[in-house]
Amino acid sequence: MTPPVVEMSGVGRVFAGPPRVEAVRDVDLTISQGEYLSIIGPSGSGKSTLLHLLGLLDRPSHGVYRLDGVDVSTLSERRRTRVRGERIGFVFQAFHLLPHRSVLENVELSMIYLRVPRRERTARAVATLERVGLGHRLDFDPITLSGGERQRVAIARALVAQPSLLLADEPTGNLDSGNAASVLALFDELHAEGLTLAVITHDDGVSGRAQRRVRIVDGVMADVEAEVVA
Ligand SMILES: Nc1ncnc2c1ncn2[C@@H]1O[C@H](COP(=O)(O)OP(=O)(O)OP(=O)(O)O)[C@@H](O)[C@H]1O
């Protein structure tokens, strides 16, 4: 049996301060393979902190995090970086594309550390850009693209390494409603193809697209559906 993609138990993150902040408290979270989860909560509730933990950009102060069945909470910095590159894809509100590099190069660059041969890098980047509907923008500089196109480049960059988990932090935060809709439609398609996604958002229209919603308030997580029943 394949283990869940994410299995967090008793995970917390404390910022020593001062002032000391318990940004994430005692979180138990399982994300199964192929699941589409959204994480909602007010500003300052710990969403980005949790995303950084999930994405191995930060490590828990306590608790255990298993990613694809492997305990990653105690890995060395070097191994964590490697696992992150192989297994996690990130999409942020502010795209974070490299200017003055082509769309194709932006996507190819995310495979450099994965020891993928150059020719294969190009072929995979082209295929992934075609998958997100940008096959006609390969040689463009990202600064000449629309917001929606930029975010689709960022999604292609996140997907090209075939991650176990796609993490998105307010992926539609900088987009108008039409472009937001196309990014959400793409997420639906990727989910239907079996991708595991966790999307952080303030926006109910975005979180409502997921299969399961969890809410985080003052660092404490609860299932939204469970709240409704309670
Ligand atoms: N590096 C840090 N050092 C100290 N405190 C931090 C740090 N990062 C986050 N915090 C604190 O942890 C809490 C949660 O922050 P976080 O960024 O996770 O919130 P958020 O839910 O993502 O908010 P927003 O919706 O505004 O993005 C906040 O009180 C914040 O000030």
Ligand SMILES: [Mg+2]
């Ligand atoms: Mg945040």
